Amino acid sequence: MDSGTTYDVRARWREAHTHVIVSTDYHHSMTKVPFQTLPSPLPDEPMAVAAAWLAEAWALKAQPNPNAMTLATVGADGRPSARIVLCKDIVLPDGFVRFVSNYESKKGVELAHEPRAAIVLHWDHLHRQVRIEGHVTRSPETESEEYFQTRPWQSRVGAWASSQSRPVDSRDQLIEQLRAAGRRFETPPVGPDAPDDERRDLIVHVPRPSNWGGYRLWADAIELWVEGEYRIHDRARFERVLTPDLNGGFKGTAWQATRLQP
Numbered sequence: 001m002d003s004g005t006t007y008d009v010r011a012r013w014r015e016a017h018t019h020v021i022v023s024t025d026y027h028h029s030m031t032k033v034p035f036q037t038l039p040s041p042l043p044d045e046p047m048a049v050a051a052a053w054l055a056e057a058w059a060l061k062a063q064p065n066p067n068a069m070t071l072a073t074v075g076a077d078g079r080p081s082a083r084i085v086l087c088k089d090i091v092l093p094d095g096f097v098r099f100v101s102n103y104e105s106k107k108g109v110e111l112a113h114e115p116r117a118a119i120v121l122h123w124d125h126l127h128r129q130v131r132i133e134g135h136v137t138r139s140p141e142t143e144s145e146e147y148f149q150t151r152p153w154q155s156r157v158g159a160w161a162s163s164q165s166r167p168v169d170s171r172d173q174l175i176e177q178l179r180a181a182g183r184r185f186e187t188p189p190v191g192p193d194a195p196d197d198e199r200r201d202l203i204v205h206v207p208r209p210s211n212w213g214g215y216r217l218w219a220d221a222i223e224l225w226v227e228g229e230y231r232i233h234d235r236a237r238f239e240r241v242l243t244p245d246l247n248g249g250f251k252g253t254a255w256q257a258t259r260l261q262p
């Protein structure tokens with residue numbers, strides 16, 4: 001090995017080492033929330049703990065979307081894909097997580113083929129992570145309908161304008177699709193040059209497109225993770241067996257808990 005190469009390797013190591021020290025200081029200075037551990041004995045109802053953590057993250061107002069979660073699905077070819085969606089609710093005691101999307105999007109197509117998914121919620125400043133896996137079903141139409149009508153009218157027009165995950169020739173083309181949807185439902189002007197209209201009470205009738213709606217992820221595994229000092233985190237995985245019920249949902253057995261090494 002010549003001396004030039006040796007020098008490069010050492011320099012890189014020093015850079016990397018400096019970076020690690022700086023990022024650790026940065027990490028510690030970002031939050032004053034003390035480290036915690038999971039309760040002992042472990043809770044019987046981990047979904048209730050996840051719901052409480054979500055509520056706490058909301059109340060703290062430390063991030064714009066505390067309900068943002070990574071949703072991982074898998075394609076027919078076995079290729080996984082992940083993206084952020086918003087968690088609308090953690091519903092107890094049934095133990096499912098609600099989110100909404102376009103049924104014809106990439107995730108929608110993947111879920112139609114393989115109705116299992118994994119989600120991850122992470123609240124950095126609270127030192128907490130929740131991982132949930134389970135079966136996915138579509139929400140009842142009435143629920144999707146009701147929720148759609150609570151959205152701002154501009155978002156409802158947007159749902160018609162975008163064939164989510166499909167190619168589009170240009171941004172202009174997308175904006176034209178938006179305006180066309182607005183014209184179709186005779187809404188006030190939409191698009192980047194339309195005046196901002198924040199009037200929530202403005203009655204604008206925009207029906208729900210049939211390809212837009214809710215999903216329920218029925219949890220059969222959940223991990224509660226709490227960050228510990230010097231990476232001695234506290235983890236517990238809970239599993240239960242789901243059996244389909246007569247209403248298109250699932251009934252679960254009691255949760256079995258196992259503490260995991262970090």
Ligand SMILES: Cc1cc2nc3c(=O)[nH]c(=O)nc-3n(C[C@H](O)[C@H](O)[C@H](O)COP(=O)(O)O)c2cc1C
Pocket residue numbers: 065068081082083084085086087099100101102105106107108164165
């Ligand atoms: C903070 C945030 C929230 C989002 N919420 C949603 C959502 O609730 N539903 C949704 O379909 N897409 C949501 N998206 C967009 C998705 O990440 C993604 O781009 C889109 O759903 C298309 O994904 P797909 O092509 O894998 O189906 C959100 C993105 C971000 C960054």
